[in-house]
Amino acid sequence: MRILIVLMAILFSLSVQAREAVLNTDPEIEDRFKAITSELRCQKCQNQTIYDSSAGLADDLKRQVRVQIRTGKSDEEIIDYMVTRYGEFIRYRPAMSIQNMLLWIGPFILFIVGFWILITQLRKRRKIIEDKPLSEEDEKRVQAIMNKSGD
Numbered sequence: 001m002r003i004l005i006v007l008m009a010i011l012f013s014l015s016v017q018a019r020e021a022v023l024n025t026d027p028e029i030e031d032r033f034k035a036i037t038s039e040l041r042c043q044k045c046q047n048q049t050i051y052d053s054s055a056g057l058a059d060d061l062k063r064q065v066r067v068q069i070r071t072g073k074s075d076e077e078i079i080d081y082m083v084t085r086y087g088e089f090i091r092y093r094p095a096m097s098i099q100n101m102l103l104w105i106g107p108f109i110l111f112i113v114g115f116w117i118l119i120t121q122l123r124k125r126r127k128i129i130e131d132k133p134l135s136e137e138d139e140k141r142v143q144a145i146m147n148k149s150g151d
Helices: 002-023 027-037 056-070 075-086 101-129 136-150
Strands: none
Touching: 027 056, 027 075, 056 075
């Protein structure tokens, strides 16, 4: 009985793989599939696209994209569906929006603020280090010290 169940599972998985192989014969659909899945982030790996990932979740997401391509949805509709279902984080390259504007502009603001702090600190340091002529009293003291060390 166990052998029969194992054989049925193997046959079922082979039929699914064969069906996927048949669906991948159209190069135009395959190019669309690659373009869409390259824009979506694997929720498990997080630094890979679902196209590059071999995680189980990525395989499920790839199947969802294939189903939606087969139903005739546009690339934007498929990506919008994924964003609606999984959140903005699924986008590998987040869109420019009000919600994530700080992520896009933040590094530039930090660079400008850091550069401004550096310049002001260098100006303060220059004023502190600036050479000033010695007063007559300081000059006499220096001469006295030099005369003592010279003796």
